[in-house]
Amino acid sequence: MNKRRIVITGVGVIAPNGIGKEDFWSALKEGRSGIKPVTRFDTSAFKCKLAGEINNFKPAQFLGSKGLRSLDRTSRLLCSAAKLAIEDSGLCINDRSTDDIGVCTGTTLSSLWNIAEFDREVIKEGPLFTDAALFPGTVINAASSQVSIRFNIQGFNTTVSTGYSSSIDALEYAIDFIRLGRIKAVLVGGVESLSLANFTGFYRLGFFAGINGEELSCPFDKRRNGIILSEGAAVIVVEDEEYARERRASIYAEIKDTGNSFDAYKMGKYKPGAEGLKESMKMALSNSELDIREIDYISASANSVPEQDRLETRAIKDVFGKYAYNIPVSSIKSMIGESFSAGGLFQIAASIGSMVRGFIPPTMNYEVRDDFCDLDYVANRSRITRINNVLINNYGPGGNNASLVISKYH
Secondary structure, eight states, X not given: OOOOOEEEEEEEEEETXXXXXXXXXXXXXXXXOOOEEOOSSOOTTSSOOEEBOOOSOOTHHHXXXXXXXXXXXXXXXXXXXXXXXXXXXXXXXXTTTGGGEEEEEEOSSTTHHHHHHHHHHHHHHOGXXXXXXXXXXXXXXXXXXXXXXXXXXXXXXXXXOOGGGHHHHHHHXXXXXXXXXXXXXXXXXXXXXXXXXXXXXXHHTTOBTTSSSOSOOOTTSTTOOOBOBBOEEEEEEEEEHHHHHHTTOOOOEEEEEEEEEEOOSOTTOOOTXXXXXXXXXXXXHHHHTOOGGGOOEEEOOOOSOHHXXXXXXXXHHHHHGGGGGGSOEEOTHHHHOBOGGGHHHHHHHHHHHHHHHTEEOOBTTOOSOBTTBOSOOOBSSOEEOOOOEEEEEEEOTTSEEEEEEEEEOO
C-alpha cells in the first residue's frame, strides 16, 4: 500500500536573527548572527554574557493585545509563530475544519521560568499569597495548549519533550496521525524561551562557550568550547498532500521520512561512536527511498561542543562513506545558537528557505581547521546552488537521536 504523501505548506519563524520567514532566510543567506549580550536578566554573576536572545519581539503585532497578559513568553513566541504559519499556509480554521487539524509541539525547558517564579513566591510570600496565574504555566504543555485555544484547533494537542530531538520527534508524531487518516493537517512547532533558570542550569553544567575559551559559537572549528544558549519558536503546517491540493495550497516541500534511535548510555553524556545518530540517519535515508548521492545538503546538529561536532562528523562519514566529502554540511547554530527543543524546527525552516531561494546557509566563525572535522562545512559564506533533498540531524547528550529527510515538492 502506498504511503500518504505528507507536505509542508506554511512556515512561521520567530528567531534570534529574524522574525518571519523572509527575514530569517535573508539573515541565514547573509550570515547574519542573532547572538548578542543578554538583556532579559542580569548576567554579572556569570563569566558568559551572550545568548541568542530575541529582543525586538512585539507579540501584539501578531496576536493583538487582548489576552496577552495571561500568556508567558514561551506561549507568546509559539502562538506568534503559529499565526505566521497559519497565514502562510492559507489554512482556514473554522467549526467545520477544526476537528481535522491538530497541534504538536516540541519543547523541554519552556516551563522552567514559571516553575521558578511560582516556587519563589510560595517560599517568599507563602502558599496563600502566591499568584495563582503563574501555576498553569508550570506544566510543559501550556504553550502548545495556548495555540489550540487561541486558534480554535480541536483535532488533538500533544507536547513532545525529548530534549535536543524534540522537534523531529514531534513531526514524526504528526506524520503518524496523518498517515493513519486520523487528521488532515497539523501545526508542528518547536519552542524554548530564555530565562535565568535555564541559563544558570547550562552554565553550572559547564556547557557554555566562554567558560574555558572564547565565547563564540563556532561549530566544527578547533576553537569550539561550548554552546551559546538561544530561544525562539518555529512552526510549520504539515498536511496530507490530497488535502493540500484540494484546498489549492502552495506547497514548499515533501517530508520523505524520519528516523530515530535512543542511545541507552548515560544521562548528559555522548555515547562513543554515535551509533544512535548513525542508525537514525540510515533509517531516514532508507525510509525516504533516496540514494545517498541524492542528498544535496546536510543540516547538522553541531552546536560548537567539541565532542558533539566530532561525533556528528564521524557519523556522517560512516553512513555516507567516501561520498561524505562531496556533501555540503553546515550548522545554522553558528548564527542562532543552541535553542534545544526548537533547534530542529529552525533547521527545517532554514532548509525550506534553501530550497526556495537556492542557497546553503554557511557555518559562520569557521577559521581554524580541526583534523577530526574535515568535511565541507560551507565556511563563512552561503553557497548559491539548487537544493532538492536535505538530511536534517538532531541529537545531543542524553541519548535521543533523530534525522529527517525533506525534499522539494514536485
